[in-house]
Amino acid sequence: MTLDQIIDLTSLVLILLGAVLCLIAAIGLLRLRDVPARLHAATKPQVLGLILICIAVSLSLREWHVVAFLAVVVIVQFATAPLSAHMVGRQAYRNGRLDTENLVVDELGQAGQNEAPRR
């Protein structure tokens, strides 16, 4: 088995791992109960899955300009993924789409009345 074949196989295995992460996120979306729990499942493939796929593409193509481009893609995804998670999570809290009985501590509720769920 030559080195090229080993690298191609590694790339395929990394793609499979990324696909499995997407599947885990989909199962989590179906199984978990409220919006923040589903958000927790949903943000895993957004960052880790994308990194695995980008490493796989770099290993498969083996060119430096592709690696540079993919680094930009990953950094942009790092910057934007928490934005949507933050907005959706805060709106879920305000709308009362939250399983409050199972919360250990409700820091937003303690922090101030302006962040409390609207009735």
Add this chain to the structure above:
Amino acid sequence: MNPLLVVIVVVFALAALLTIVRIVMGPSILDRAVASDVLLTEVVCVLGAEMAINGHTRSLPVLLIIAAIGVFGSITVARFVAVKESRTP
């Protein structure tokens, strides 16, 4: 055909199918926004996987654009969700 490729395609298809089930079922619009975000991520992953398997670079700009502006969808939905929607859980 490499059996690993078949497994990859099946896993991606299953993930997309389960996500679409959540988009259809989702009790609130926020659940649907989260699920649509996951579906978009899966599209990105499939594009990257196809690029790595077939060995071309044509989809690279698409990856960058989706990573940069795909976030605006769920931000907009979260920003303009009606509060009264939560009264019928």
